[in-house]
Amino acid sequence: MxxxxxxxxxxxPVQSADLCYPVDGTILFQPDPLLGKTVQPYNLNGLYQGLGTAGGDKSRLVWDSSTIRSTLQPHVLSALRAESVKADLDQAIGMRQNAYLTTYSDTVVALARRIYFDDPSDQTRVLHRLVSDLEGDTFVLHGTLNDLYLADGVWGNPIKKAKTDTTFSSVLHVPTGGVEYNNTATSHSETMGYEYRLPSVENDIRYRRAMIGHRQEFLAAFRMKEMCANAGVTFPNELAAFDQQIRKLQVAYIDTMLVPPFAGVVTGVFRNTGDFVSAGQPVxxxxxxxxxxxxxxxxxxxxxxxxxxxxxxxxxxxxxxxxxxxxxxxxxxxxxxxxxxxxxxxxxxxxxxxxxxxxxxxxxxxxxxxxxxxxxxxx
Incomplete structure (x- = not known):
């Protein structure tokens, strides 16, 4: 020795930290007095891992703005004004609940599978097959009408006027001993509408528009059929994407509050309630x-x-x-x-x-x- x-x-100190916000804002709350306050740590990593928890009701996420605030409140050393972030978060959680109840619940997914993919009672009733059959029927209707227009001589020819020939017959009865008169007359009339008609072309237009609609419906139905065929992956993926968007809002709200990362003592206070702080500025x-x-x-x-x-x-x-x-x-x-x-x-x-x-x-x-x-x- x-x-x-x-x-x-x-x-x-081995551990020391200048706490700062990752966003700009105005300080809404700080405990008084904060300087010299003994603090205990809060495990933000644990909170982040639990943000997607749905609790007993699978449709609604637990961590809305009020739950986050009440959980962090005992540990908060400073908090920013964040009403707009709270509103966006709570709105997103409500919309997620609606989406779950109307699209992603087990009941709705099972019904979607039956409509779009697998109807055990009748395989011909699944939607993409019905749209395909509808397209075939539209094709038959179009061809039949074209044949009829061709037979009547109006295929490819416009209709300009409607002609009418009418024959009238009348008999004049007279009293007994009188002379009886018979009268026959023919009336000819032509009428014209406000616009010309071309039935065969109109039939083609209706057909093509119907086919366009059918193709779009078929594609949408076929995509849904594939989603339903892989329902164990596709629907959870969509719901997880919703949850990740909500997670961003949850983290954005958490970022408006400062909590100690470890136990210790507050040895410096650099900003107070009402002060505007920039991201990264020590508080x-x-x-x-x-x-x-x-x-x-x-x-x-x-x-x-x-x-x-x-x-x-x-x-x-x-x-x-x-x-x-x-x-x-x-x-x-x-x-x-x-x-x-x-x-x-x-x-x-x-x-x-x-x-x-x-x-x-x-x-x-x-x-x-x-x-x-x-x-x-x-x-």
Whole structure:
């Protein structure tokens, strides 16, 4: 064992974080007082993993805005105004519930399979087959009408006028002994509509439009048939896509609240309620003083290596009567000091708790050169 001196040695936390928002916004809420508040960690990773939970009702996701807020509230150190994000999230969860009840529930999927894919009672009734049959019937109707137009001489010829010939006959009866008159007359008339007609071409137009509609219906029905054929994959995939869109909104709402990532003490508050903050701008600092690094330069004649055991003895000037204090640790990092011999730049990892759980040294404490000695046990 050899002894060294603290040239410039200070206490730094192993864990510290400047909490900031990933989005811009105006601070709506912060506990008062926040500075010096002891905080406990919240496991955001666990929350993220459970965001897609549907609970007892499979149609509705559990994590709407009110559930997220009530769960995080005890741990929130700061929160932004986020009413629009809350509204979008709750709207999306409601629409997802409607979609599940009308499209993705087991009952609806089973009915869709029967209509589009597999009707056990009659295979000819599935929709894509019915559309195919309808297309065939339309083809027959078109051909039959064309034959009739051709037989009547109007195939390909426009109809311009409608001609009518009418014959009238009348008999005039007279009293007994009188003369009886017979009268016969013929009437000829022509009428013209407001527009010309071309029945055969109109039939072709109706046919082609019907075929276009049938092809679109057939394609849609065939796609649904394929979806139903693979219902164990396709419908869950669609529902999962909905859930991922909702997940983005859930995460966006979570991003408007700051929670501590580890247990510690709030040692800095940089923004207050009502302040506008930009993404990445520090709002509060949380530091954990259970484990600390002694950071700086020590004077030690000898070879200092990583994992060497270190015992630091000093007098804390804020302690009553300058009480002698000891803290022990292990060298985590060491580098020779460029400007002077026998000096080392070190990081010494130490547990900063007494047997009763009190901190041994305060954060950011600087050890005095005269009153501090360092005993080092080489590995």
């Amino acid at each position: 050899a002894t060294g001196k603290a040239v410039n040695l200070r206490v730094r 509060a600092r949380v530091e954990d003083d259970k484990s600390v690094y002694l950071v700086g330069t020590i004077k030690y004649r000898g070879m200092l290596r990583v994992n060497s055991k270190v015992s630091v003895s000093t007098k804390l000037f804020d302690a009553p009567g300058g009480q002698q204090t000891n803290i022990e640790g292990v060298v985590s990092s060491v580098r020779g000091h460029d400007s002077a011999d026998e000096q080392w730049d070190v990081l010494i990892l130490c547990s900063n708790r007494t047997a009763v759980g009190d901190p041994i040294v305060p954060l950011n404490y600087n050890f005095d050169f005269e009153s501090t000695t360092i005993d080092i046990t080489a590995v």
